[in-house]
Amino acid sequence: MASGLHDSSFSNPVVRWIDQRMPVFTMMQKEYGTFPTPRNFNYFWNFGALAMINLMVMIATGIFLAMNYTAHTSLAFDSVERIMRDVNYGWLIRYVHMNGASMFFIVVLVHVWRGMYYGSYKAPRELLWMLGVVIFLLMMATAFMGYVLPWGQMSFWGATVITNLFSAIPLVGDSIVTLLWGGFSVDNPTLNRFFSLHYLLPFVIAGVVFLHVAALHITGSNNPLGIEPKGPQDTLPFHPYYTVKDSVGIIVYFIVFAFLVFFSPNYLGHPDNYIPANPLVTPAHIVPEWYFLPFYAILRAVPNKLGGVLMMFGSIAILFVLPWLDRSPVRSMRFRPIARWLFLLWTVNFFVLMYCGGMPAEEPYVTISRLSTAYYFGYFLVILPLLAKIERPLPLPESIAKAVLRGGGPLPGAAVAKPMEKA
Amino acid sequence: MADTLAPSSSSPGMGGAHGAGAHGPEQGTKRDFLKLAAGSFAAIGVGAIVWPFIHSMNPAKDVLALASTDVNLAPIAEGQAVTVMWRGKPVFVRHRTAQEVQEAEAVPLGELRDPQADSDRVERKPWLVVLGVCTHLGCVPLGQRPTDARGDFGGWFCPCHGSHYDTSGRIRRGPAPTNLAVPEYSFTSDTQIRIG
């Protein structure tokens, strides 16, 4: 080894020359080539890679939209219509971006659900999990501001209602809202800054994704059994095993994505957003985009303004402390006979909230939202802490290899191993 | 930010060389003082440069300049209402009927969530001038047109989350915390008001 040069194992002279001076190839080889990965991943483990691809799709389509978009209240709506009608393939780029936001939330929600079902948030992956929650929050902010850009009725009134949430903060609330607006209502200064931030935040997300992956590569991946790999017999090199498995998922993902874009591009949207923004008339029934509905339902379930706002933000903030609310040492719900069902119920309950969020604020939806909100929080604050004390988990398999190489499930041999004691 | 300014002295282990010297450990060293001074200086500097950026997001001078709007009341018949724009927001100007005024005045203050007498909310009877912005999350309530739903108290009804306002624009039911705000305005003649 020449002094000061990295000891590269690549033989291609060009690659080797670069790698000796800046070992990015060695790093990629280590982190994505030979990286030891549990051998028992199921398809839920595709969704991280899918989210990464989705982010790249959003940035690529967004940059091309920005070339034709005008961030001014009197021009924004028309500039988007021009993208749709006159710009070559503008319709395609916009529909990919628009539906890409929905695909992003589908993918990330499944990814988060996977983490909750298989206990990926537990030690030692707490920080990894919390970085994920940060990404989720940034995505929500980005999507919210993007939805304002076309300056339709839903853009305008969505922006009005959401920015007004901050007016619930005691004392400084109104000043904060004026600061967000840059005026006395949602108007041109608001649109301009939202465009600026909408362009910026995806790159911030990319930065946090980098940290998320960096943290992942310290702890290694969790897996459907929720037990740590104990040696080489439990893992496979990431490439080619999981590059191939991810590719299968990516193809399915693009099929679903293409179906939305080409056959029902407006299915997940709202027709009122094709009406230009009118600050004097609120649409009779305003609803946020589908991915905000569960949280919107929580907001409306509380009959007090500040309370509703706190509960809504709290419903996401609580995910930050999930690793400390669930003290059960068993990660995977496969081995938690009670938690498993109560978590599946939580999942159904999430969809109930989503449904109620899209309905008018009337009975019976108000009462249903209240009960669902109670269960949403109850699961985290009561059920999980309690189960850590009283639930008796099923016996864990001795190792990943033992469990998966001799035909699935816990082995008889492993079953006699100590049943997990309570924490 | 600030503590990166003195990296060479930031670890307590380094302090041994100085702390064990002429000064007692309790006394603090010259370096501690320099660290503190440099740190506070940097913190103030950062604060001073952050404020212009934050304040640049507040309303600009031209936005603040769009302050007042004149409304001619003559064409508004009794029972009718008009909506005018002021600072980008709708303002409701309602020529209330005698019955509506009487209803507004008859409500005992104890029944109100945000107690305010009708007389404290109007300049001259029967005119009611309020911001057409729901105090919940900012939607424009219905009730300006005679065909609109006006809610259970004959004033306005906000469709977004169901707030009901009475004929004085006071919140009576629903999630909104306060009455519809009364903007600053004055009568410039018997048939003319200036808002703002």
Ligand code: HEM
């Ligand atoms: C995290 C990634 C992103 C998400 C979730 C996202 C989301 C959205 C959403 C929901 C819309 C509204 C679509 C519609 O209803 O028309 C939108 C519009 C827009 N976005 Fe993004 N976006 C992302 C990244 C970007 C980036 C990186 C750029 C620019 C470089 C960008 C530029 C635009 C533009 C110009 C529009 C307005 C045109 C339109 O409405 O179609 N986006 N975005």
Ligand code: FES
């Ligand atoms: S904005 Fe009027 S009730 Fe919520």
